[in-house]
Amino acid sequence: MMKCLYTHLFKCLVIIICFWASVQQASAQAENDAIMIPKNYLCPGVMYSTSDWTNYWEGTFKRSNGNIGTLNTKMYSVMATYGITNNLIATVNVPYVTTNASAGTLEGQKGLQDISLNLKWRGLRLKSGKNTFSLLASVTGSIPLTNYEADFDPLALGSHSKNFTGRLIVDYNRGKYFITGSGAYMTRSNITIDRTSYYTTQLIYSNQVELPNMSDYNLRTGYRSKYFIAELVGDISTSLGGFDIRKNDMPFPSNRMNMTSAGINLRYRLKSLYNLEFTAGDDYVVKGRNVGQSNMVHGGITYIFSLSKKADQVSYKN
């Protein structure tokens, strides 16, 4: 009955959330799309992204900064997705991140960032003629792999928090066209910084910092055939708390970081060698608050294969 070929593949880089450009977390297996892979398939891959911003928002005030110039963040990720069942897949992702400011004196950072584990479960799938409707739930946990310095924005590799994201995904497919919408809630743990006091809207005497939780809404739509996906992606990510950077002040991990981004995403699987998938895309921050107006270009290669002898056929469809 459910003998469909849930397929998948990897997705490219999707930004779960970009905090500054430096905190971009990319997920191989997209935790916010509706694509699955069949049971007992393994899909390892590598991906790369590079992101730049020159302008950023201090609160709502948009500016550039001669002491930063252009801030670049590069991310090199290794990831793997495994089909536990035809309706449940798990993805592990390990990113290595570098940051660099083209002006000013602050030193760029580099290192392993946060390992993440995503479980995506398809709970419902209704098919009628050319129409398919699916409901999915996805959870993602991430923990820092190294003791990188979070209190070094905007050059920090990440926020160094342990994050947990729960997401509900709705997908509607008609023929070769689809639309996927999802909403997520992310909790972020407190972090420990190297100093014993810090100023938010008041001085706090602690080395613990409470990071605001976040919400995220994602909409993607476009063309989806067996071997090709071309989609437009819109994303709104909002801090549920935090404070604004004051004029000419330094940023801080518990700032209220909001961003609205738009992007395009392509995924292509060779017909002759369908195990191989190429992804590429671009993502641009249209509007933000206490974040950089980044443009990110990303690309990746994955290779999927079955661990069992008798394997289902893999494709993007269904």
Place this chain on the structure above:
Amino acid sequence: MKKYIHNNIAILLLVVTSVFYSSCKKDIIDRTSLYPSLSPANIDLNADTWKPVLITDPSVFIVAAPDAITSPAYVADLNEIKGYQRSLTSDQRAIIKYWSAGAVLRWNEIMRDLVAKHNVAPYQNLDGTYPAPSSANPFAYPQFPFSNPPYSARAYAYVSAAEYDALIAAYHFKKQYNRPAPYKNDATVQALVPKSDLPSYPSEDAVISGAAVEMMKLLFPTEIDYIEQKAAEQKVYRIMAGANVRGELDAGESLGKQVADVFAARARTDKAGAAIGTPAYWAQLQTQTAAKGEQYWISLENPKRPPMLPLFTKVKPFLFDTLTVVALRPGPPNSTKSDAFKKENDEVLYYSQHATRANQDLVAFWADGIGTYTPPGHWNAIAADEFVKQNYSEVRWARNFALLNMAEMDAAIVCWDTKYFYFNPRPTQMNSAIKTLTGIPNFPSYSSGHSNFSGAAATILTYLLPDRGSKFTDMAQQAALSRLYGAIHTRSDINVGLVTGNEVGQYAVQRAQADGAGLGN
């Protein structure tokens, strides 16, 4: 089977979520909220004989004789206490708990908060110049003040010293009028703070807030609302706690203000107002350094920002005269053309390129840059954590903070004199490959400000708390090294800065040895 798996997955996800959520979202506990109620081991009843900083004769201040404790006015004041105590809310109890840690301590914290809030450098104009804060128009952007390290060092010193002198004057009147605390006059008044044998007219808490508020109006004019709100809260705290009647608070506040006026008059004429210098002076610093054959300092900010408070060097110190400032100036740094200079810069480059996580930690811990309470504020926080353990009387709290902060202010003056006399470039200016682990300050390199502040602070704190051994000097060493590891300073900058800071600190020690207070406890 499939359904079974699905159900279990759903439960698993729920459990993982709740475990994760509960284990990671903990309330942040501010350590200053844990300070116990102040219960002085020694009330220092002889503090009226201690040597004040500026005032000479406490009896010149006006503190009217208190009402007799049998008078209707006093009885009415007692009834006000009883009225509060009949129905204290949890908010009011929280206010009592907060302030009971000590008035000098809490006002010092309020100061640190304001310093951090106002420690943001002005944003540039469209033409690439920078606006300057104006005390005449404090609310206009950039708000007055920009509480950078020299400004804040001076602010901490004036407030601390004014509180100290005001308390000495208060002790004079306390002994003169010798009125016991409300709970000693009326058994139905509860003492919600530790009882004290110190005469309660005028109130020492109100003397402290009167002095602090009056000084802070001058130093943080945009914060008057906030400051007065805190003072009003503190006043009500004393009444709710049964520790003072209103008349004692009014008399204390008035005395505090009178003493603060003496300090405010000094502050208005201590030359800090002209410390920013002029474009002509900024240019002159370059030409006179070039004339010596040395590379002069250039701002590393973009657009280039004028040097921070170059004429702070002329500010009138507390612990010595202006001739001593020049006498304390260390010898010249390595010539910018010398091999020694290059060698030291290469060492900085090494630390820039070999930043260990431990070094980053140290750099961040001591950075005390933009948006912080500055290095002097950090040493106030360090001192406060130690003083809390000592159960000092309020007057000893004030005296020790005054000693610390006069040392910090004078260290700022001597350090700035050194910096602008030599106008020495930062390592990164000489070699742009030297990237820094924290923000680079906008003033000359030699000698290190952090090292001067830390040396001075460690010297006076070690004298005040000899049982701490080398704790403070070790910390000062770490603070200084953090500037080398952070690629902000050369080794000479920090070593010389520590020596000069220690010398300034010795002046505070000499004062402490002779002020009649002894080591206490």
